[in-house]
Amino acid sequence: MVDSLFPSIENTGDDDASPESSRKKRRISETSKEAETEARRTNEESLKRWRTNRVQQIYSCKLVEALRRVRQRSNDAGKVSGAAREIRETADRVLAASARGTTRWSRAIIATRVRARLKKHRKAKSTGNIKSRKATTETKRIKLPAVERKLKILGRLVPGCRKVSVPNLLDEATDYIAALEMQVRAMEALAEILATAAPRTTLTGP
């Protein structure tokens, strides 16, 4: 049962290009300005990175450590509320840490937490942001074409990518989706382990 915690994940080839051909494209693209090969090359590597077993193990370890620390902190503080939110934020932060700061969304996730902490310390209010947002919604807005509208929505979904150019946004979204899938897999396995390890105790508890 426990052996299934880290199932061996096959490196499913995202596309039909073999590693050799991607290497070939890397060399050729020196002279050509073909965007497709460059995009493919960088994205393939990053996507394959998120699918490896090792990455999932690393994430699980870090997540476990972080969860332990969070529990310790909440223990000291003495309150129990908001556990799910804390855990999600912790998981996101650990995911961003696993990304090693190479992607925009990972930096944004870490940055928001830092900013939230600063705001808590300084007790500053973010009324300025709220005001500006209201202003844009109040003014008459022409309906953007469907694709651009959807791109904006996507930008809002991916953390830290609201005002990012379209090709970069697509790149970030690709990496973000791969990372999210890894996160879901790891958390699923972890929850499974923890749940099945002591199943009866929940029922017999007070």
Place this chain on the structure above:
Amino acid sequence: MDLTQGFSARSGDGPCREAVTGLESLNFSDGFRQLVTMPPENTGSSFTALLEMPATQAMELLHFTDSSSSQANVNRVAGDIAPHTLHNPFRRLTFPSNSLLLDRAARFSVIATEQNGNIPGDSVPSNSGENLDRVKAEPSESDPMMENQNSTQNQNNSSGKRKEREKKVKSSTKKTKSSEEAEKLPYVHVRARRGQATDNHSLAERARREKINARMKLLQELVPGCDKIQGTALVLDEIINHVQSLQRQVEMLSMRLAAVNPRIDFKLDSILASENGSLMDGSFNGESYHELQQWPLDGYHQPVWGREEDHHHQANFLMASACLQQYQVKMEL
């Protein structure tokens, strides 16, 4: 033509041995045989071995690189090789063999570094055309090569040949447009023939669109069920739905983990340990089960932490090896 048939027959699969037999069966002249023995001169026999190309074609290519790049040389070699009847088609035949060779050549580092200076220059006249079958058969591989050739062809001019070649490969190499557009001057008339705009803005626009389309394709492959959908808007819809569903899944899992969290301390070490040592599965579970039954279930009580220490001692031995392994992996990153 036997030669063309031989080539086209191979369009479906990789070349190599079949090509060799096909060519040999055509009974080329001795000059050809001579070329066959020439390989070691240039880059060593490993070149052809790596390329998996019939030695004959490899020889052609090598012979081309030896001679100065010009159509005449190619034709001359072609003439040397092929019987007179095959001369005309063979002139065109040389093009694709080179392109295909270049495909494979570029794939292996040994070749690419050596030949990169030579081949592109020589490939100008000898490219495209002919094995349209071949080019089509491996469009994904040939595209970058074609692009490379296109960009480097600029240096070698002979726009007439290029027009011819471009017309031939028009159907298979759509992606070469973007790189061709980058070099405007000699291509103006070609593009006009194809019915595309030639000014700066359209070029930039097309390059931008290529970039975006490339990334969209990657996203499509990543998100399940997007392959069948046509149109950017619907694909984006799917992508947004997928991201939202993933985020919701993370929320659900975090709620589950929050419910299970009290047990995270006792179970963790045993889990990490037993992951590597499967023997401990049953025993640890049994132990922890009993222990947990005795302890209060509220995870925020102090005794929990005390108990954890005992558990630590028990699991320490196994956990050390397991965690060390994982920490080492972490360090590697």
